Amino acid sequence: MHKTKIVSIVVAIYLLLALAWWSILLLRKNDQIESLRIENLKLYQEKQLGIANYTVLDDPDYSPIISDAQKQRFMIYGESAFFCISLIIGLWIIWSSANRIIKTNKQQNNFLLAITHELKTPVASIKLILQTIIKRDLSPVKIKELSEKAHSENKRLDSLINNVLLSTRLIDGYEFNLENISLDGVLEKSIEKVSTRYPDKHIQLKFDQSKISVKGDKIALDICFCNLIDNACKYADHDVVIETKLAESQAKIIIENDGSTIAKADRESIFQKFFRGGDELHRTTKGTGLGLYIVKEILSNHFGTIQYSVADRKNRFSISLPIV
Secondary structure, X not given: OHHHHHHHXXXXXXXXXXXXXXXXXXXXXXXXXXXXXXXXXXXXXXXXXXXXXXXXXXXXXXXXXXXXXXXXXXXXXXXXXXXXXXXXHHHHHHHHHHHHHHHHHHHHHHHHHHHHHHHHHHHHHHHHHHHHHHHOOOOHHHHHHHHHHHHHHHHHHHHHHHHHHHHHXXXXXXXXXOEEEEHHHHHHHXXXXXXXXXXXXXXXXXXXXXXXXXXXXXXXXXXXHHHHHHHHHHHOOOEEEEEEEEEOOEEEEEEEEOOOOOOHHHOOOOOOOOOOOOOHXXXXXXXXXXXXXXXXXXXXXXXXXXXXXXXXXXXXXXXXXXXX
16 A cells, blocks of 8 residues: 555656646747737738837737637646646545555454454364363363353354354345334343353443333344443453433433543444454454444344443443334
8 A cells, every 4th residue: 555655646746747847838838829929910010001110009909819828828727727636536536445445455354363263262162171071080060160161152152153144144134023022121131141251240230210112123132232241341341331211212221331442543433344443463352343333233223323432431332222
């Protein structure tokens, strides 16, 4: 990309210099033609009238000569300006397209690195657990402990594969099975699923006094909330707070976590597919860049919205869903 920009700048400078040269040349030629026409008019009138040093300023043919020359100047200026503007717009379009392509390729490369790591980690963990159980004479308690860990890794792997498959199905046109469901019930199940993966994190749920019902796809909303809660737990230092409340005809779900907030430069892009801030080779947190993209797509298909903000130095995701 750096070489492409340098070449583009060099070509642009060359074209601008060439344009300036030809514009100056044309203007000089136009001035010469104007002078020759005036000189010819003067010589012609002196010959016809027999007057030396004839003043052409009062001649009726003088004004058309000046007018034609001025029109030629305006035409040269106009064409030069149009060419410059077209060149600048063209370069801007080329650079913008190149930047978009590079950004997309980088995100896809990051995704491949992330998905490779995320797939290998639980597989390697399960393999190690099974080898330990097979090769060693363990007590039933230890076997149960290792089996539970293997089961947890298997659920993590299953969740990852489901996210990848769902992101593809959302593009191809996933059919949502909309029905009246309890928002409280879906959230409780989602918290139960995620909390087992983060035993060191405290997840607090605050329900509105009234039960909230929404029209939605229970499986899709469960995936949506699991992704959001998992994301909050992943980046939280200690606490994750989930609050639901009613506001007019909307159900509001607020998910907050302490810890580091998202960089301002990345906040506009967090819901894009494959986007993850920073460098994948030096990243310490797990993820594929699909979670928040899936969340936004699911909520959009439920006529809902999601927004990110920072409140009291905490990450806050605010969700709105129409109630039944």
